[in-house]
Amino acid sequence: MTTAGPDRRKVRHEAKRAEILAQAWLLAHRDGLAAISLRDLADSVGLRQPSLYVYFESKLNLYDAMFADGYRQLLTFVAERSYGGDPRRALARFLGDLVQFSSDDIVRHQMLFQRTIPGFEPSAETFALALEFYEVARQMLAAAGVTDQRSIDIFSALANGLAHQQVANEPGGRRWVRLAGRVTEMFLADIDQRRRTSPARKGSRRL
Amino acid sequence: MTTAGPDRRKVRHEAKRAEILAQAWLLAHRDGLAAISLRDLADSVGLRQPSLYVYFESKLNLYDAMFADGYRQLLTFVAERSYGGDPRRALARFLGDLVQFSSDDIVRHQMLFQRTIPGFEPSAETFALALEFYEVARQMLAAAGVTDQRSIDIFSALANGLAHQQVANEPGGRRWVRLAGRVTEMFLADIDQRRRTSPARKGSRRL
DNA sequence: ATAGGGAACCTATCGCTGATAGGCAACATG
């Protein structure tokens, strides 16, 4: 009974694929994301290099799977946290969590938020996961009363900037993570200020 | 008299080196920074691939020269502009110029502000140019009354975030460049706010 | 029960990459 499933082969295939993916992350941490060698990777899962092509049609396809994997981790990460209560405090926690998420795994940050691999572009199917995340972020902002595009652009720059500085200057640390609260206050104070001075238009131009 | 200088050879050497460097930027724009081929590069300057090693001891050494070149461009760029007058308005212009500088050349931005090449680390000598720039930025901030480390960290995240979003989402455009003024106001308003509420300490903690 | 077909994996090999070895000619200097 255990041996003859209808798609026993498919299960095994997916399991091996997942094993390769896990080892790929491991090698990426050891040698760098762009420096993964298919021969090393094959060795680490008991295969020869060409056999990897049974599971991934190219190296870029492997990167695509890692990209998707990373965004799934991010979606799970934010889904596990509850951002209830005051939407403004929730936004601050959300921002801090994002920076922490990047700081926790610099290679994953590079994969998701920097274009560090020469020819790599995520596939449309995979990119949908990224869009899913940005939709979550958009709703967090909307709950805090931020809906105009310019303010959204600024918030995305804030998040990316904090994460980048953290990863680049103190990987694994919390120096920029800790600034998330203050930065969110700063951001929301600016939103309030602009609403006060020009309530008619969504984004006012000054300076 | 023209042919037999004491270091005529050195001049020729430096000229050829500069020519190679210029072609390297060209190829980087065409194929991507990490995808430069030494054979292509050699072809484009009338040499065979191993002859490049006369001018650069390795490919990473070539990247180091490009890194230095890019920071020299940045230092020249900010030196050519005058940031006189009101230091707060100057800071806003400075920030806008930085984002514009990145938007103007995405490959150069990648080289200077992202770690996109696998094994590359700038040499100490080259990195001094980067430190020189950060000193300029520090002085711009100091002139506007910003001296505490946390605020400097935030400003660097702002600059990097705006530049990154601009380069990643709309290379060559001005969508995030235009936000520099508003973001600087937001930043300085936060500085003022914190000075008002807790003038004793340099950085207050809230939220 | 077994023949057919596809999945999984292999060896061998391709073209490309950056780097090295060793040789030759041009030039600057004692």
Next chain:
DNA sequence: CATGTTGCCTATCAGCGATAGGTTCCCTAT
């Protein structure tokens, strides 16, 4: 004028991702 250095060459190396083609094994259909 001899000598050492610079500039550039050809030939070659090991490593890379990718492909071709063969073999074995399992699942399914007759």
